[in-house]
Amino acid sequence: xxxxxxxxxxxGVLGTLAxxxxxxxxxxxxxxxxxxxxxPSTIAQSGWSLLLTGELARHLGASLLRAVLGFVSxxxxxxxxxxxxxxxxxLHAAINPLVQMFRAVPSLAFVPLAIxxxxxxxxxxxxxIAWGVFFPVWVNTYIGVRDSNPLFHRAAASLGxxxxxxxxxxxxxxxxxxxxxxxxxxxxxxxxVLVAAELAGxxxxxxxxxxxxxxxxxVDQMFVGLIVLGVMGFSADFLFERAVRRLFPWYGAEKExxxxxxxxxxxxxxxxRADPRQQQGGIGETA
Amino acid sequence: xxxxVDIAPRAAVDQxxxxxxxxxxxxxxxxxxxxxxxxxxxxIDRGEFVCxxxxxxxxxxxxxxxxxxxxxxxxxxxxxxGRHIEGPSSERGVVFQDYSLFPWLTAQANVEFGLRxxxxxxxxxxxxxxxxxxxxxxxxxxxxxxxxxxxxxxxxVAIARALATRPSLLLMDEPFAALDALTxxxxxxxxxxxxxxxxxxxxxxxxxxxxxxxxxxxxIVMSPNPGRIVEDIRIDLPRPRRRTSVAFxxxxxxxxxxxxxxxxx
Numbered sequence: 082x083x084x085x086x087x088x089x090x091x092x093g094v095l096g097t098l099a100x101x102x103x104x105x106x107x108x109x110x111x112x113x114x115x116x117x118x119x120x121p122s123t124i125a126q127s128g129w130s131l132l133l134t135g136e137l138a139r140h141l142g143a144s145l146l147r148a149v150l151g152f153v154s155x156x157x158x159x160x161x162x163x164x165x166x167x168x169x170x171x172l173h174a175a176i177n178p179l180v181q182m183f184r185a186v187p188s189l190a191f192v193p194l195a196i197x198x199x200x201x202x203x204x205x206x207x208x209x210i211a212w213g214v215f216f217p218v219w220v221n222t223y224i225g226v227r228d229s230n231p232l233f234h235r236a237a238a239s240l241g242x243x244x245x246x247x248x249x250x251x252x253x254x255x256x257x258x259x260x261x262x263x264x265x266x267x268x269x270x271x272x273x274v275l276v277a278a279e280l281a282g283x284x285x286x287x288x289x290x291x292x293x294x295x296x297x298x299x300v301d302q303m304f305v306g307l308i309v310l311g312v313m314g315f316s317a318d319f320l321f322e323r324a325v326r327r328l329f330p331w332y333g334a335e336k337e338x339x340x341x342x343x344x345x346x347x348x349x350x351x352x353x354r355a356d357p358r359q360q361q362g363g364i365g366e367t368a
Numbered sequence: 369x370x371x372x373v374d375i376a377p378r379a380a381v382d383q384x385x386x387x388x389x390x391x392x393x394x395x396x397x398x399x400x401x402x403x404x405x406x407x408x409x410x411x412i413d414r415g416e417f418v419c420x421x422x423x424x425x426x427x428x429x430x431x432x433x434x435x436x437x438x439x440x441x442x443x444x445x446x447x448x449x450g451r452h453i454e455g456p457s458s459e460r461g462v463v464f465q466d467y468s469l470f471p472w473l474t475a476q477a478n479v480e481f482g483l484r485x486x487x488x489x490x491x492x493x494x495x496x497x498x499x500x501x502x503x504x505x506x507x508x509x510x511x512x513x514x515x516x517x518x519x520x521x522x523x524x525v526a527i528a529r530a531l532a533t534r535p536s537l538l539l540m541d542e543p544f545a546a547l548d549a550l551t552x553x554x555x556x557x558x559x560x561x562x563x564x565x566x567x568x569x570x571x572x573x574x575x576x577x578x579x580x581x582x583x584x585x586x587x588i589v590m591s592p593n594p595g596r597i598v599e600d601i602r603i604d605l606p607r608p609r610r611r612t613s614v615a616f617x618x619x620x621x622x623x624x625x626x627x628x629x630x631x632x633x
Contacts, residue, residue, distance in 0.1 A: 232464060232468045235456070235462070235464070235468070236468040237470075237481075238455070238456035239436055239456040239457070239458065239460060239461065240461075240481050240482035240485055240533065241458035241485040241533060242485045246484070246485050246487075250485075251470070254473075255472075257472065329472065330513065331472055334516075
């Protein structure tokens, strides 16, 4: 096992080195224009100098702030509305057609409208990110609350649960695996919308860095922007995963232990980590 | 157990824990009406350990769900401690067949759940839960999450959880059906032990004849179409009961015939 793992690691490192080596060689060979395809070493250099001047930090800071504010506000609203709609049938009946309608429109299509309404400042970007984040989280929260194991609710009721305690200790945690899956999808959505909004007009931000670099023919800096975005996406996912493991040690564990448990336990679907894509695909039925 | 506090209003002592008169339930699915329970009358005394036995479709789980307050009966009168049932209540503890422990809470927090819902102080809750985990034989399992426990351990925690609010009635819906034979029989012994110590009134639903004969003071045998009581037997076999004894096997054959099995396995 260890040997195989090592071998595949070695293969991965070799593959990566070969890729960047070939790229470096190609850029320096004169076969392609080095301005159009700068060598990895050139990109690393310009990245380093952007870092030293503090310019990169400024762009990154601006992007992160927007992403965080948009993500938090969008998810909080989505969870609140998802829970409310699952609990109050009349509210669901009243709002569901609207939400489904808005959900069908790709959130990137709202970029021009948001800029028209809110200008190119922070408001439009935070709004757009929140808008994009809202739908995956809302769908999952709604399904999570609606489809959580009825046995939990019976057990809770027979133990005297009602009101806010029932909500805080049963309804919300029972839906949590679904909510977490929705939040996870929304992380990448937030990044996509962030970049689109910044490309469309901004004074700072990683997307703006890419856009500006294009206008001054600094392809090397465009690559730096791409790399920063990649690192942002990877770190966000990594930190999210770590936080979930720490805060909810039971999350996902049920699935792993499910292998050795025979019988009804395995069918306790809500405790199994949900595949977000399936969730999204299934929403048509709830409409 | 001295730390335990009464959550549920104490029952009037002269009222039987369960009294059903002509109780019936009809499930109305789209394709037609099915009488799950037809005119059942039954009175259970305080502290009795009653097993309800019957094949699937005999209405035993429907009866339990009505008593738990999960479903309202179609007709008839049912009283618990002399009062009508208005939904689930911590006065009636329920242990389910499936593992119904909250996966997001530790074993300790699961046992504390009923007391927490009643707004009890943390120290008091912890004390009660510790006592109960000891009672079910899991004094070390408090910090564990359900996914870290075996099936049998989960059901022990579920029993402890149901006992925490000191329900006057414990309703058990085939709680050991998903367990392997060895775990099942050790939990049966544990349950008999708990009943002897705490004297709750227990209504235990099962489709396993031997299990019913090992556990019950009184055996209610039900039959389907519509669900009704066909036998009501007091089981006086001395405890601990031996499955190999002649009396046990004679009773087994009798019950097997009553539920329509021609020959005992």
